Amino acid sequence: MSWEELRALPPLVSVVTAARALGIGRTTAYRLIKEGTFPVRTLPLGGSTKVSTASLWDVLGA
Numbered sequence: 816m817s818w819e820e821l822r823a824l825p826p827l828v829s830v831v832t833a834a835r836a837l838g839i840g841r842t843t844a845y846r847l848i849k850e851g852t853f854p855v856r857t858l859p860l861g862g863s864t865k866v867s868t869a870s871l872w873d874v875l876g877a
Contacts, residue, residue, distance in 0.1 A: 816835055816836045818877065820871065821836060821871075821872065821875065822877075824836075824868045824871075825868065826868050826869070827828070827860075827864065827865040827866065827867060827868065828865065828868055828871070829849065829863075829864050829866070830844050830845060830857070830864055830865075830866060831844070833855055833866035833868070833871050836871055836875065837854070837855070837871075837875070848864060854868035854874050855867065855870045855871050855874050859870055866869070
């Protein structure tokens with residue numbers, strides 16, 4: 816994911832989008848979330864999980 820794409824993300828993104836930015840696969844991302852080792856802050860919202868874009872930027876050093 817390019818810097819321009821990262822900057823254009825909304826405040827909360829899907830796990831799949833965060834995984835793409837981190838360079839990992841969807842399955843790995845969900846496994847890490849379940850294990851509690853996903854490197855980015857997640858927020859359970861209803862039946863889905865969202866990822867804080869600000870936290871994603873911090874991890875990526877953006």
